[in-house]
Every structure is written in structure tokens, then in C-alpha cells.
Amino acid sequence: MDWKLEVVVVPVSDVDRAKVFYEEQTGFTVDHDTRIRDGVRVVQLTPPGSGCSIVVGTGVTEAPPGSLKGLQLVVPDIDKAHGELVARGVEVSPVQHFEAGARVDGRGGDWNSFVFFSDPDGNGWAVQESPAG
Structure with a gap:
């Protein structure tokens, strides 16, 4: 059985600012920007050629913004x-x-x-x- 890492949640304070940074400055592709319900927004972005994406959003993690390293x-x-x-x-x-x-x-x-x-x-x-x- 394959176990593929698909998504890593990246904690951010401003979803729109993060989306611009990852899309325009790092060149990641925006896969989707979805508002699931009030207080829950998921923006999935994928680095060029990668099989794994990142997610930034609201209501998706309790980790403090900026706490993900490595x-x-x-x-x-x-x-x-x-x-x-x-x-x-x-x-x-x-x-x-x-x-x-x-x-x-x-x-x-x-x-x-x-x-x-x-x-x-x-x-x-x-x-x-x-x-x-």
C-alpha cells in the first residue's frame, strides 16, 4: 500500500496575504480557494511539479501563525x-x-x-x- 503525503497545513494570520505570497512570489499554483462555511476557508496551493500541496486558511489549524519550520x-x-x-x-x-x-x-x-x-x-x-x- 502506498502512503502519499498530500497536504501540509501552514498556519498564517492573513489568508489573502499568504495566498498572494505563495502564488505570486513562490510560484505555487492555486488549486482551489473554498469557503466551506462561516469561519472556514481553505486555500490549497501546490509547488510546481510537486505531489504534495500546502493549505492556508481559517478554521483549519490551531497552530500559531509562523510556527511551522523546516x-x-x-x-x-x-x-x-x-x-x-x-x-x-x-x-x-x-x-x-x-x-x-x-x-x-x-x-x-x-x-x-x-x-x-x-x-x-x-x-x-x-x-x-x-x-x-
Whole structure:
């Protein structure tokens, strides 16, 4: 039996602001924006090429806005991903790698090149380069 991760709920304080950030600045696709009933709105967005989506909304989580850390995307070209995020106005770290447990500027070896950013509420994202092939 396959167990596929489909959705991660991202706690935000302003659904419209989060929707704009994820759609326009990170390039996620809006799958739907649904008001289920008073006080419950679900906005599902999916990163390009991903099998897993995120949900922002009202009435969908009790987690405090900005409390989610360690969300991770994987890309084939970290420099291109960095450039796309910068061009879309995302405040993103330089390309970095881990060395002795610390983040150091510059590319690392296989699976060790990253950029980091946060959404407007402070939910933390990492973008990691996968090795070629």
C-alpha cells in the first residue's frame, strides 16, 4: 500500500496575504480557494511539479501563525531556484551548505546546497538541490 503525503497545513494570520505570497512570489499554483462555511476557508496551493500541496486558511489549524519550520522543497538547480525567488521578490538567503553543523555561504556537495526563506508570517522553508542523475 502506498502512503502519499498530500497536504501540509501552514498556519498564517492573513489568508489573502499568504495566498498572494505563495502564488505570486513562490510560484505555487492555486488549486482551489473554498469557503466551506462561516469561519472556514481553505486555500490549497501546490509547488510546481510537486505531489504534495500546502493549505492556508481559517478554521483549519490551531497552530500559531509562523510556527511551522523546516518545510523543504527539492530542485535540480539551486542557483536557478535562487534566481527565480529573488526575481519574484522573495527575501531569500544566499546559496549555503552545512559544514560542521553550521550554515556556510556557497555550494556544498551532493544534497548539501540550500537556500532558505520565510513566508510573511515566519513559516520557514528550505530549498535543497538534488544531485544530478
